[in-house]
Amino acid sequence: MSTETLRIVWIYPDLLSTYGDRGNVLILARRARQRGFPVEVLEVRSDQQLPTTADIYLIGGGEDGPQALGAQRLLADGGLHRAVAQGSVVFGVCAGYQLLGTSFFAKGTQYRGLELLDLSSDRGETRAVGELAGEIDARLGLPPLTGFENHGGRTRLGPGVAPLARVTTGIGNDGNTEGAWRGKLLGTYSHGPALARNPALADLLLRWATGAQQLPPLDDTWADRLRAERQTAVAVAARP
Amino acid sequence: MPLRAKVASSVSRTAAALSRAAGRGDGSVIGGWLGLKIDPDLLAHLSSGRAIALVSGTNGKTTTTRLAAAAVGVLGRVATNSFGANMPTGHTSALAKAGSTPYAVLEVDEHYLAQVIEATEPHVVALLNLSRDQLDRAKEVAMMAQLWRAALARHPDIRIVANADDPMVVWAATPPASHDHQITPPHVTWFSAGQRWHDDSWVCPECGSTIQRSGDQWWCTGCALRRPEPQWTVDEEGVVDPTGAWYKVKLQLPGKVNVGNAATALAVAAEFGVRPFDAVPRLGDVTSVAGRYAQVVRDGRTVRLLLAKNPASWLEAFDMADLAPTLLSINARDPDGLDTSWLFDVDFAPLRGRQVLITGDRAYDLAVRLDVNDVPFQHVRTFDEAVRAVPPGRLEVIANYTAFQDIRAELDRVN
Numbered sequence: 269m270s271t272e273t274l275r276i277v278w279i280y281p282d283l284l285s286t287y288g289d290r291g292n293v294l295i296l297a298r299r300a301r302q303r304g305f306p307v308e309v310l311e312v313r314s315d316q317q318l319p320t321t322a323d324i325y326l327i328g329g330g331e332d333g334p335q336a337l338g339a340q341r342l343l344a345d346g347g348l349h350r351a352v353a354q355g356s357v358v359f360g361v362c363a364g365y366q367l368l369g370t371s372f373f374a375k376g377t378q379y380r381g382l383e384l385l386d387l388s389s390d391r392g393e394t395r396a397v398g399e400l401a402g403e404i405d406a407r408l409g410l411p412p413l414t415g416f417e418n419h420g421g422r423t424r425l426g427p428g429v430a431p432l433a434r435v436t437t438g439i440g441n442d443g444n445t446e447g448a449w450r451g452k453l454l455g456t457y458s459h460g461p462a463l464a465r466n467p468a469l470a471d472l473l474l475r476w477a478t479g480a481q482q483l484p485p486l487d488d489t490w491a492d493r494l495r496a497e498r499q500t501a502v503a504v505a506a507r508p
Numbered sequence: 509m510p511l512r513a514k515v516a517s518s519v520s521r522t523a524a525a526l527s528r529a530a531g532r533g534d535g536s537v538i539g540g541w542l543g544l545k546i547d548p549d550l551l552a553h554l555s556s557g558r559a560i561a562l563v564s565g566t567n568g569k570t571t572t573t574r575l576a577a578a579a580v581g582v583l584g585r586v587a588t589n590s591f592g593a594n595m596p597t598g599h600t601s602a603l604a605k606a607g608s609t610p611y612a613v614l615e616v617d618e619h620y621l622a623q624v625i626e627a628t629e630p631h632v633v634a635l636l637n638l639s640r641d642q643l644d645r646a647k648e649v650a651m652m653a654q655l656w657r658a659a660l661a662r663h664p665d666i667r668i669v670a671n672a673d674d675p676m677v678v679w680a681a682t683p684p685a686s687h688d689h690q691i692t693p694p695h696v697t698w699f700s701a702g703q704r705w706h707d708d709s710w711v712c713p714e715c716g717s718t719i720q721r722s723g724d725q726w727w728c729t730g731c732a733l734r735r736p737e738p739q740w741t742v743d744e745e746g747v748v749d750p751t752g753a754w755y756k757v758k759l760q761l762p763g764k765v766n767v768g769n770a771a772t773a774l775a776v777a778a779e780f781g782v783r784p785f786d787a788v789p790r791l792g793d794v795t796s797v798a799g800r801y802a803q804v805v806r807d808g809r810t811v812r813l814l815l816a817k818n819p820a821s822w823l824e825a826f827d828m829a830d831l832a833p834t835l836l837s838i839n840a841r842d843p844d845g846l847d848t849s850w851l852f853d854v855d856f857a858p859l860r861g862r863q864v865l866i867t868g869d870r871a872y873d874l875a876v877r878l879d880v881n882d883v884p885f886q887h888v889r890t891f892d893e894a895v896r897a898v899p900p901g902r903l904e905v906i907a908n909y910t911a912f913q914d915i916r917a918e919l920d921r922v923n
Binding site for chain 1: 640648650651711846847848849852872875876880881
């Protein structure tokens with residue numbers, strides 16, 4: 269951490285907060301505080317300058333127009349690139365994941381992305397809507413991913429990133445892989461409050477940000493029940 | 509009416525009656541569906557000769573339609589789809605069932621507004637609000653505003669009653685800037701009913717710039733779009749009309765949000781020439797709307813049902829609910845939308861300090877949400893268990909669509 273306090277920045281909630289994206293901010297802050305870290309959350313609107321010294325940056329989902337505008341503002345601002353160069357953690361969801369790549373499609377036009385992750389996105393023929401599940405990259409040491417996806421994009425990963433997960437249900441990037449990560453940057457199509465269903469993923473981001481090898485376990489009774497229920501629902505739906 | 513339309517209308521009524529008799533719902537969908545199969549123009553035929561108002565928006569349309577029908581009732585008989593069947597099949601069925609009436613007030617699903625405007629040639633259209641609602645299926649908010657705008661621009665003769673507090677609605681009600689000055693500007697009456705939910709309108713639908721807010725006012729920082737001066741406004745107890753006259757509105761429906769719905773209903777009725785003075789007493793006769801706000805006594809508990817379908821309507825439900833034990837029930841079946849992410853768009857903090865119970869298919873999603881929100885709760889498996897878990901007195905129930913229907917069915921079964 270750059271200071272005693274864990275600083276979390278929510279990037280452009282005025283543009284990129286389509287569906288429960290605030291959940292990720294709330295969950296990270298709560299899980300950090302429960303481990304005794306003082307937390308400061310900054311919501312940075314698109315007409316404000318991005319601070320460059322925060323520990324974790326979150327980018328949520330959005331409609332086409334706001335996504336294109338968000339990418340444009342972030343490129344002009346340059347703050348996120350400086351933060352990444354200093355080792356900050358970035359977590360992007362859905363539209364926020366796409367715009368971390370080299371290019372994405374919105375409103376029928378190709379837009380330049382932030383080029384922080386080696387991936388590019390275009391339109392799929394169908395919209396991917398429904399439960400999303402997958403086995404997460406073993407190097408990250410996490411239990412399976414569970415979430416809900418709702419996007420029209422398809423994402424091609426370049427050699428500079430690894431897939432976050434291998435898809436077992438849903439579409440993700442292309443029906444085979446889902447999300448991507450490199451260093452302390454991670455993105456997923458599991459939209460909205462992805463961390464609500466994946467507390468271990470929240471803890472991974474916190475470990476990256478704090479440098480802690482391990483974090484004390486928390487009471488995740490309800491999240492565990494939710495995960496089990498969703499995994500059962502997906503398994504039942506998959507039965508022939 | 510052409511013969512084909514007469515036959516279709518008669519079949520539609522009969523089918524609806526059969527469906528009701530068979531206990532298969534109120535029949536308003538099946539009847540309309542059959543009628544439209546026989547005569548695809550049936551809705552247009554049934555509309556001709558009637559002065560019609562359409563009411564659309566994400567929230568409040570069922571209640572506002574019920575109140576507006578009561579207000580327009582000052583002038584004569586009003587056909588209305590009071591069961592909330594708000595797609596063309598439901599409109600067809602409602603008009604066929606009502607027979608010949610001089611007036612109709614129809615609730616319209618926001619996705620069907622353009623289509624229903626074409627079919628019914630309404631005198632007035634009321635635009636309530638646009639906010640996120642089941643994004644796994646529904647069109648995104650800005651796209652919906654665009655569809656409304658295009659439909660209304662094709663009919664500059666329609667009178668519009670629109671919400672001045674919602675930038676998406678204001679933009680939809682205002683025609684695109686045109687070089688052809690021959691086009692008559694539409695007649696818009698603006699109302700302000702207070703709006704708690706702002707999260708879907710931070711970006712200008714016209715130019716993409718940021719929308720600023722201060723108090724009641726809002727304006728785009730990049731173009732001319734800004735809050736128009738409303739002609740109809742509300743306070744805690746009453747409605748102010750365009751002449752500045754204040755009318756005390758005593759409703760049997762709870763919350764300030766319903767005073768706002770009443771103001772909209774009065775503005776709609778005024779477009780037909782109804783004076784608020786004559787209409788206000790009729791609004792007080794409306795008790796529950798399709799089971800919403802209904803109170804049922806069960807084992808010494810007075811149970812009140814509030815429907816909350818999306819983030820904006822949850823905020824309104826918290827406003828309406830008394831400080832009493834509260835049961836929250838969440839499903840995510842097809843009519844609800846399959847995605848529960850919106851739970852994190854709602855701040856449940858107003859529920860702190862009261863006994864909170866949760867149930868429903870997706871109670872665990874809600875449990876995780878409430879946990880993060882520092883709202884203590886108790887999980888119950890059934891509605892019965894919830895009733896037994898609270899002391900005698902009031903029990904508020906806030907539920908989303910199918911969860912609401914489940915609890916209604918449960919109450920109907922016993923009572």
